Amino acid sequence: MKKRIHQIDLFRKYPHDVQEELFHNLISTAKDTEWGKKYGYKDIKTVKEYQERVPVSAYEDLFPYIERSMKGEQNILWPSEIEWFAKSSGTTNARSKFIPVSPEALEECHYKGGKDMLSIYVNLYPDTKLFSGKGLSIGGTHHPNELNSKTSCGDVSAVIMQNLPIWAEAMRTPPLKVALMDNWEEKIAKMVELTVQENVTSMSGVPTWTYVLLKRILETTGKQNILEVWPNLELFTHGAVAFGPYRQLFKEIIPTDKMNYLEVYNASEGFFGIQDQVGTEDEMLLMLDYGVYYEFIPMDQFEEEHPTVLTLDQVEPGKNYALVISTNAGLWRYKIGDTVRFTSIDPYRIKISGRTKHxxxxxxxxxxxxxxxxxxxxxxxxxxxxxxxxxxxxxxxxxxxxxxxxxxxxxxxxxxxxxxxxxxxxxxxxxxxxxxxxxxxxxxxxxxxxxxxxxxxxxxxxxxxxxxxxxxxxxxxxxxxxxxxxxxxxxxxxx
Structure with missing residues (x-):
């Protein structure tokens, strides 16, 4: 963990060098894919050339390629074999998005983010007893892909849990077969039954659903607060929605100043940010070495036909930008739908300010x-x-x-x-x-x-x-x- 903190310090210090190197690795890796051939990745030498050749894409633009991958075709957007697709449920719209999850995205982005989260936490709180107990997380579900039974689709949390190494699975609760149940009411009941018997020291998840589980635990056990169930609980890692409106809610049922809260920015498309300072609510360090190359559209130009698209070295603090990503799962200049605001550019720290459609x-x-x-x-x-x-x-x-x-x-x-x-x-x-x-x-x-x-x-x-x-x-x-x-x-x- 100390070694990783040193690496994080390096991209804090040399952010543009790290992003530039990562950009060239992405382009080089994908040069022989169908997409790479279409846009001449072999000849791209600079970010400027990349921006001139490759259009900014919405999901609808990439969907024909993703659909072919879902049907079993390979080497379309990314050369590695794609066996998993994260079903994006960022909104309640009836139409779902299916985001390809490559082996590299799992290992170098999602898992790396999870490990970095622990590294940063331990660095902030060196006396932690986090590893004396288990981490509780509410997962989604996954199921065989209807277009190709050799591949699977599901919530990104389910994709991650299903592929966890044995050592990581041993550190979490509830067991996988419960965490991935698809009937929500049955899952909550079973989670309550099993997790109250564990020494839970940390939790991770969306605040809304985590709170639903905690309330059910109190109702079932008759306890006054969660510390009576898990006296060693010390950390809640949360994301997906801003925690500000929920802070008091959690203080009421976890009444201790020793409880720590850590914001993360993870999505179906990747893991992007981690809170790296104490007391900086919802302000996160932009993680620059996860196989994600970042670009930004100023929100005052978002609706324009040809908006200016900025690289990291061109952003300014205090302004709202639509996030554009190129990833090690083959999302190229993809508008993720989130807006961010930089609170600092040395190092690069962000707050999620909203959605481009919300x-x-x-x-x-x-x-x-x-x-x-x-x-x-x-x-x-x-x-x-x-x-x-x-x-x-x-x-x-x-x-x-x-x-x-x-x-x-x-x-x-x-x-x-x-x-x-x-x-x-x-x-x-x-x-x-x-x-x-x-x-x-x-x-x-x-x-x-x-x-x-x-x-x-x-x-x-x-x-x-x-x-x-x-x-x-x-x-x-x-x-x-x-x-x-x-x-x-x-x-x-x-x-």
Whole structure:
């Protein structure tokens, strides 16, 4: 682990050299693939040539190649044999994406990220007792690929778990056959039964589903808090959604200042960031030697036909960028759908600021997910509230009426004053987003937000109706249409 910390320090110090070398390795490795031949990878000598020849791709652009790989063709996007496809459930949309997972991506990206997470944690907390117990993780599921039974598809967590080395499997709980069960309710019940008997020292997962499991454990055991079940618990590694709105939720059931929280940025497409400092909530070191070459589109140009695409040495702190990646699984100049903001460029640290499709901009207010999460957290702090989930959408202008935003917020603990909660949320959004503030000025374009305090189970009911319970599925925080909001209101009779 100490050796690896030295290597991490090297890419902190020489980020551009590391990315440049990695770029050439990717191009050289893929030069004889169908994609590599199509775009003349053999002749590409510079990043500039690469950017001029190879188009920026959305999933729809790469799908014909991915589909052929799923049917069994090889050497299409990447030369290694592709036996696994991560089913991306980053949103609740009915259409799934299937992301190829090469042996190199598993070993040099996903597993390397997991090991680095431990290395960084131990470096931050050298007196840790983490290895005296087991790590709990909630996995997804995988199944044979319908197009080719020799390959498999599933949540990236399931793909990773299924391929773990024996030593890693011995350090985790519950057993694989339980972790990969596809019936969510049965899985939770079995996980409770088995994990309460273990000495769990760490947990990893999406905050929402991890909290569901912890609550069920308390209900089943009759204990007051999780430390009565696992007294040596010291770490929760979390990702997929911002932790800010959930922090108080976890403090309530894990009431100790000795509990540590570590943010990571991992997705079906790769492992990208790890929190490397104490007390820097949701700020992560961009991991530069995982077989991923990074480019960035400024969000103010994202909708343009030919936007400027920047390399790492061209980014600026404080600006929002759409992430573009080229990977050791054959995703070439791929728009992952996430937006990031650099908090530092020496070393390169990022915050996830939202999704390229998840925002509200019905009236020019340009509210992004990061804005919403900060505002909700401040409103919770001001009113003693604790939330489990939320979503928001525009209220469109009608004849004689101004527009606004409508929120559905599921509270674990109700605010002591919902009106004050609404006021603080609105004020916070105005403070951190000048476009929103301008539209809210004297209610010119936007009136104060409408908030539905939804009963517990609201979002679970909706996800269940869509067949999206558990695993990597998460609720879209913001939408520029009312589709999700109307569905949730209808399913739960909140209309």
């Amino acid at each position: 925002f509200i901009n019905a009236f020019g207010e340009e509210v992004i997910v990061e804005n919403a999460e900060v505002a909700v957290t401040k409103a919770c702090d001001a009113t003693g509230a604790i939330i489990t989930n939320f979503t928001a959408a525009p209220v469109y202008m009608e004849s004689g009426k101004r527009g606004g935003h409508e929120w559905i917020i599921e509270f674990e603990k109700q605010p002591n004053d919902l009106q004050k909660f609404t006021q603080v949320l609105d004020d916070s959004l105005r403070e951190i987003n000048s476009d929103y503030d301008a539209k809210r000025h004297k209610d010119i374009a936007l009136v104060a937000p409408i908030i539905h305090a939804a009963p517990q189970g609201t979002f679970t009911n909706w996800l269940s109706k869509k067949g999206k319970l558990g695993g990597q599925n998460k609720v879209p925080r913001l939408s520029n249409t009312r589709e999700y909001l109307e569905e949730i209101l209808e399913v739960n009779g909140l209309g």
